[in-house]
């Protein structure tokens with residue numbers, strides 16, 4: 001049966017609040033093969049941040065940067081593009097295509113095709129298994145769930161209480177991904193993936209860019225060599241990277257909330273804790289996220305979110321309840337689309353199993369976080385899965401590592417003239433299995449999943465020896481890493 005929009009009913013088996021990647025997937029998995037009726041409640045565009053203001057548009061803005069730099073490093077192409085810069089309007093048009101022109105008809109079609117009903121409006125818990133939805137006209141309707149309510153209200157950009165910052169209407173992740181105007185001078189505050197990725201495309205689109213980060217290194221959850229790799233390449237792209245630097249004050253006399261992706265008024269002056277001042281046309285704040293726990297009625301069911309996120313168990317059940325689930329960014333566990341969808345698949349399947357009288361705690365309905373993969377789409381890109389060496393050691397794992405320069409691999413050296421890249425494996429000596437891997441360098445992003453499979457499958461290094469990488473591809477880095485381990489093991 002196909003789903004419908006705004007149906008005239010008030011009871012479903014499952015209610016999902018929040019229609020981002022987590023909510024859509026939870027609704028799909030709860031209903032797809034179970035016969036359970038499901039309704040999705042969404043106050044904005046179905047698809048969430050990922051589709052319109054995060055992953056998809058940001059990658060559409062970044063891939064031309066990487067393609068251009070690859071071309072500049074490849075004789076034959078280099079001469080063809082010499083002296084030319086990116087075609088900004090064409091890049092933004094493609095970004096708009098990838099962001100579905102900020103419309104959600106394709107997602108509504110997906111819901112309908114999967115038998116999921118849709119109610120537009122702001123959802124709020126109003127007691128056990130009950131959700132009150134306020135529509136854009138102010139009307140409130142009350143929905144009741146037979147089995148479960150899933151909260152998937154995601155996250156939004158955090159704007160810290162720095163003097164003058166909020167009053168300057170800084171760009172957040174929404175503006176910088178949906179940009180309509182390229183600032184001539186921009187300051188980006190932050191040192192995580194949003195800051196590093198966005199400063200990369202802003203620079204490539206023509207901005208003079210300064211990145212200000214309070215910590216000593218960028219991307220602090222990555223291996224130290226990868227952090228240095230990122231900082232080096234940002235600097236080589238002409239970005240001024242200021243580490244160990246705090247913003248103490250922001251001044252923008254003509255601040256104006258002129259719309260998403262437009263310059264938010266006149267020039268802005270950013271004062272740093274060393275007394276220096278930086279002038280810019282725009283300021284981007286990218287210092288993390290806030291969980292979507294505000295005003296969703298948690299108090300009506302006795303649930304607290306003291307850290308801004310919801311505590312869940314391995315089936316994504318909210319701790320202290322047996323009918324309320326949370327998935328995606330709202331759990332604060334791993335703020336990534338693929339992890340949001342993974343959690344949602346587990347929650348959906350657990351709900352289905354429990355509605356049929358089962359425990360919902362089987363192998364397929366228990367979330368694991370030992371092999372969380374992440375690609376940071378810089379130029380060149382970097383990716384990591386599982387534990388860093390430091391994480392593994394802090395967990396008491398007897399660690400063996402292998403590192404290798406990817407430029408030594410034929411596939412890499414052929415792919416561009418001045419290849420720069422490095423890879424590292426973290427092995428648990430006791431089990432002879434991989435617990436972590438990091439790759440940095442062009443052409444490495446698609447390698448990450450091989451490492452994820454090796455970790456999740458607990459494949460012994462002795463078996464990996466028989467997984468022969470093709471010549472001449474970048475994947476031959478696996479062979480170099482395994483040879484490094486082999487050589488070390490043979491040394492007396």
Ligand SMILES: Cc1cc2nc3c(=O)[nH]c(=O)nc-3n(C[C@H](O)[C@H](O)[C@H](O)COP(=O)(O)OP(=O)(O)OC[C@H]3O[C@@H](n4cnc5c(N)ncnc54)[C@H](O)[C@@H]3O)c2cc1C
Nearest residue numbers: 018020021022043048049054123154155328329335336337
């Ligand atoms: C710039 C940027 C780039 C990123 N790039 C990547 C990437 O390349 N790869 C990756 O894996 N991750 C990336 N991420 C992270 C990724 O975007 C998030 O992890 C993902 O969007 C989380 O999905 P979600 O469904 O949990 O939340 P959201 O996408 O935040 O969706 C929540 C939905 O709930 C709705 N909602 C909220 N409250 C209510 C309410 N009370 N009633 C009704 N509806 C409500 C919202 O309107 C929204 O549609 C990026 C993030 C940013 C900011």
Ligand SMILES: NC(=O)c1ccc[n+]([C@@H]2O[C@H](COP(=O)([O-])OP(=O)(O)OC[C@H]3O[C@@H](n4cnc5c(N)ncnc54)[C@H](O)[C@@H]3O)[C@@H](O)[C@H]2O)c1
Nearest residue numbers: 160190191192193194195214286287288335374375376377
């Ligand atoms: N390619 C990808 O997978 C991708 C891309 C973008 C974002 N994301 C995810 O989205 C989430 C949000 O990313 P993010 O970069 O906004 O957050 P983040 O938490 O990864 O990084 C925020 C940085 O800002 C710093 N910071 C925090 N508070 C600050 C303050 N008051 N003043 C100055 N600096 C401060 C932190 O030390 C940290 O280094 C992350 O989980 C990230 O992994 C993923």
